Amino acid sequence: MAEMIAVAFDNPTQADEVLDELRRLQQEYLIDLEDAVVVVRRPDGEIKLKQSVNLVGMGAASGGLWGGLWGSLVGLLFLNPLAGFAVGTMVGAGSGALSGKITDYGINDDFIRSIAQTLQPNNSAIFVLVRKVQPDKVLEQLSRFKGRVLRSSLSPEQEARLQQALSGGAAAAGTA
Structure with missing residues (x-):
């Protein structure tokens, strides 16, 4: 404790x-x-x-990684993984930064x-x-x-x- x-x-x-x-x-x-x-x-x-602890930066980094991963997978379905990666990274980083901004840690x-x-x-x-x-x-x-x-x-x-x-x-x- x-x-x-x-x-x-x-x-x-x-x-x-x-x-x-x-x-x-x-x-x-x-x-x-x-x-x-x-x-x-x-x-x-x-x-x-x-x-x-910089929660906004941490959220943006982890969100960008997850967004890039999921964007690539969705992009593979539509035969354009590079575009999916780029869009997924941007959306993931934005949502991660937003969640980091509103999260209270500790x-x-x-x-x-x-x-x-x-x-x-x-x-x-x-x-x-x-x-x-x-x-x-x-x-x-x-x-x-x-x-x-x-x-x-x-x-x-x-x-x-x-x-x-x-x-x-x-x-x-x-x-x-």
Whole structure:
């Protein structure tokens, strides 16, 4: 089961830096992220979401492949597989991009926006769904970032350890 964690930062770029660090840790197999979203509240109060997974691009690519395959098969029936491939690819990519645009993957966008309303202007936050983690090693790396836990599905002890690490303290013994 994945754990959801939302952490706020006092500047607009800090959440992006944390996401970069989490991606680096993921490459070292210290954390397994299911989803991550960076939220920035601009000085004018507008909220901007940055999804870590490009659903439109993914949908267009997979739709284009499926459309090309089915278009070729239909084109074979009419003795023109090349035209069927071209038309199928275009239709598949368009419908895949549309489905990617309306699909909500991972953390619910409405939930993210409701929590993001509590951010001060010119601040940022990161929302992550974590499948697996090596807590001691990850907390050690995240301790250089100063933030505050907004919400989490962690146990109270795990959340306290995370908050302590984000406050600049050493991670307490135990597991997160």
